[in-house]
Amino acid sequence: MAATDRVSVVIPAFNAEAYLAEAVASVLEQTVPAAEIIVVDDGSTDGTAEIARSFAAVTYVRQANAGVAAALNHGSRIASGDLLAFLSADDVWRPDKLALQQQALHSAPNRLVFGHMQHFLSPELTPAEASGLVCPPQPMPAFSAGTMLARLDTFRAIGPLDEGFAVGEFLDWYGRARDRGVEVIMLDAVVSGRRVHLGNQSTKALRQKSYAPVLKAMLDRRRSGQTS
Numbered sequence: 276m277a278a279t280d281r282v283s284v285v286i287p288a289f290n291a292e293a294y295l296a297e298a299v300a301s302v303l304e305q306t307v308p309a310a311e312i313i314v315v316d317d318g319s320t321d322g323t324a325e326i327a328r329s330f331a332a333v334t335y336v337r338q339a340n341a342g343v344a345a346a347l348n349h350g351s352r353i354a355s356g357d358l359l360a361f362l363s364a365d366d367v368w369r370p371d372k373l374a375l376q377q378q379a380l381h382s383a384p385n386r387l388v389f390g391h392m393q394h395f396l397s398p399e400l401t402p403a404e405a406s407g408l409v410c411p412p413q414p415m416p417a418f419s420a421g422t423m424l425a426r427l428d429t430f431r432a433i434g435p436l437d438e439g440f441a442v443g444e445f446l447d448w449y450g451r452a453r454d455r456g457v458e459v460i461m462l463d464a465v466v467s468g469r470r471v472h473l474g475n476q477s478t479k480a481l482r483q484k485s486y487a488p489v490l491k492a493m494l495d496r497r498r499s500g501q502t503s
Contacts, residue, residue, distance in 0.1 A: 280357040281310035282373055283427065285350030287343050288314055291364035292322040294397075294470060299330050301367035307374040310356050314364075315346040323364075344436040344444035347420065351430060359427040361420040365470045368421075372466040376424035379460055386458035387449075388424045390466030392417035397472035410471045418459070420445040422467045429457065 284302050288295055295314070302312050311334060314327040318340030327335040338349055347361060358377070362368060376388040391414040396405050433452045436444045453459065 280377070281355070282307075282358045282360060282377075282424075283350075283354035283356030284309045284312045284360045284362060285347060285354060286312065286314045286362050286364055287317055287346030287350065288319060288323050288327065288364040289317040289340065289343075289346075290319045290321045290323060292319075292326055293399075294365040294472075295323060295326045296329075297367055298362055298364050299327070299333060301370075302362065303330075303332060304370050305368065305373045306371050307377060309360070309373065311354070313350045313354060315350045317341060317343070317346045342438060342441065342444075344438040344440060347444075348435040348438065351427070351435070354427055356427060358424060359430050360424050362467075363421050363469075365472065365475065366421050367468045367470070369464075369466050369468070371464070373424065375462055375464050375466065379462060380424065380426070383458055383460075384426055385429050386425075386460055387429070387452060388460050388462065389416070389418050389422045390462040390464055391415060392419065392422055392467045392469050393465045394469045394471050397470050400472065404473060408471050408473075414465045416461050417467065417469075418449055418461070419467075421469070433457070 286298055299312060299314070302309055312332055313334045313336065316323050316327065316335065316337040318338065324335065324337065327333050336349065336353065338346065351359060358380070360373065372390065376390065379388045380386065393414045394410045396408065396410050433448060433455060436448045438444070440447055
């Protein structure tokens, strides 16, 4: 991997005015700066657009509401960097995320590099609100979109995320990458913070049930010998 490799960061955002500024700031604070930050507004009706446009370093694009997978695909299509990273609009990165992961890509540029995630309670929560939320205290390894760094051509070789899944779209993509034999490495370091707030907990039961189609697709693909 060349020292001049450029990192494109894609942030999907839907009604994300409460947290988007913090997400973008965590990218701007990286010890190894990103070359471009693309915020894909997934049909927001709040102040998401104004916040995104307030950052000179952000490329803002808007699409009709189509879900996270469509927003990530849109961003990855227009990305111009050599490396690709994703960040949820309500999460934040640790300042050395890109530096650590670029170093891990140096000796094996076609691998996928992940890191650990630390959950944290969003500061605006009252004690009563926080008491009902699940916030694991220890960092955990996370094979998730927000903890990954990969070459853009590696991502494109695997193909876009399946926009037919309401949730679990990255799990499906990761499964396809593993089926294709892509090397995966998990760093010991915490690279990302996942915000725990009322919005991402309200549909927990629905999300758990909705992973079934993704898991079925992965099993069917492997049984049939398909790798894409």
